[in-house]
Amino acid sequence: SQKIEQNSEALNIQEGKTATLTCNYTNYSPAYLQWYRQDPGRGPVFLLLIRENEKEKRKERLKVTFDTTLKQSLFHITASQPADSATYLCALFGNEKLTFGTGTRLTIIP
């Protein structure tokens, strides 16, 4: 069956360091992969999209990689700040719908 897993439920990172979140999937051939941020009591907010033929994408302090051979995406936040604390969700688009991963709750410690 299709499955999307994110490396850990919770991740604590010291302020200023790089936070790296992992998204692994099985039994998918996604056209693209997206990352979202979700704050408590709010809906997810789109951050980045990476297509199946792209290896890496950057946006300000964010970087996403996509390895369709490993079936894995890595999401990096460089120079992390306490304001980056949130739950981060990866989502795969395939079969005309978006399916979300389990999410990683990231806490940046001052």
Add this chain to the structure above:
Amino acid sequence: SAVISQKPSRDICQRGTSLTIQCQVDSQVTMMFWYRQQPGQSLTLIATANQGSEATYESGFVIDKFPISRPNLTFSTLTVSNMSPEDSSIYLCSVPWAGVGDYGYTFGSGTRLTVV
């Protein structure tokens, strides 16, 4: 990207009753999506609502339990019928958007439902 107004933001309901959740979008969109997010869980797609046609439901979700209306290109409702405590979740609507070389989904702020 579109802006979505979702109501109510939260509600506490008695078991056996129904609740209708509304989503109003500030622009016309063909497809709208309804998700459920159970406590501590990720988002699960309930159904896709296209204007002018019946909603398409995902496995495990049925129209009798989650009827959806889509009367025009800016509005949709999801009803949670004959509620039980297991229906306590956050319900979210979503619409797709496309920019220059980019695609994403905009979400409403969610409806936090508690069934007692």
